[in-house]
Amino acid sequence: MLMLKVLIADDHAVVRQGLAYLINGQPDFKVVSEAANGTDAYARVEQGNIDILVMDLSMPPGESGLVTTQRIHEHFPDVKILILSMHEEQEYINKAIHNGALSYILKSSPDSELISGLNALSANRRYIDQNITLSKSDIKQIEAGGVDAHLQGYRSLSKREREVFPLMALGYTNKEIANRLFISTKTVEAHKASIMHKLSLNSRPELVRYAVHHHLIEF
Template sequence: MYNVLIADDHAVVRYGLSSLIGEQPNFKVVDQAANGTDTYLRVERGDIDILVMDLSMPPGESGLITTQRIHDQFPNVRILILSMHEEQEYINQAIHNGAMSYVLKSSSDDELLHALTALSNGDTYIDKNIKISKTDLEQINSGDVNVSLKSYNALSKRERDVLPLVTLGYSNKEIAAELFISTKTVEAHKASIMHKLKLHSRADLIRYAVHHHLIDI
């Protein structure tokens, strides 16, 4: 039995996916999340085999960033992106960041079920309506690091948890409660984030996060 986490910012979508996936043998929907931060925290708690996730779950962390963070820290979690984004740049980046499957929300339920079956067998699956060219494969397999994100990549795992919450205006107390850490630890993380990114205010941090597509607003 494969434990599935569903992440989407729309409750009706989460309900529909839970019903569809729950009817399939060998798959059990064990939890849901509505944003990137909660998705990462739920995966961090363990027992998730397959993550079915949207790329756009505003306001909060970009699904592309969440995909990369989960893949880097929990490589055994198989990530299936279910998105309205049909642009090739999103598809290529999602796969490059660690997604094993990419399915369009505009496709039939069968595409999602085919993807789940493939993932349960340890195989990748790309929606049949998506065409991957040789150039796309080169971009997907590229090991180049985005120079503009070198500073972001220097942030610790927990600092990356804190960053989107700061940009959304959460108080230190609220961030502490969300991440199960102390307010003093939150303050330390915020100071470290600003130092590493060479920023001076929350407004600067918001501009940085939006410019580098770290969050969806």
């Protein structure tokens, strides 16, 4: 069996180190890269050579892991996503799976649950932590294909605009955004104007409220 290449995304270095030790101790998996936030995780997946992404949902400050999950699943559907999170709320679980995660494991669960999740992913099977119970209504919510009317504007944003969006909401300057995304400040200004227009927003406070309300960023 081929060694599956794993990317770990978590904002705590000590957690990434512990996960890497655990995962590298398994015969069929090898951690090849790490990321501290959703934006960097997406950028690393974009570079290629990643089979499985093990990712936290909360990696402040920046893009919510729920959004990163959706973006990666949309553009790189062959990358299998395992969410490892402290969030036990059903809303997060349902949304993560709906957005493309193939496995959801709680950080409070024993290591064996993570290993079970990885093994299931290697066999192209979904795996939900045994400490999580999905009701019929949860499954219905996960499988719902409709688009949230309030997020239609967000879904119309381009790939680059979705990268600018969380940095804009967090108050990064045009120069800081330009340096981070390797684009010009004029391009940043154009993206910002387009974002505000598509979301029908008039100010940054409105943008921040929109982002927080829809779980699009983490502070």
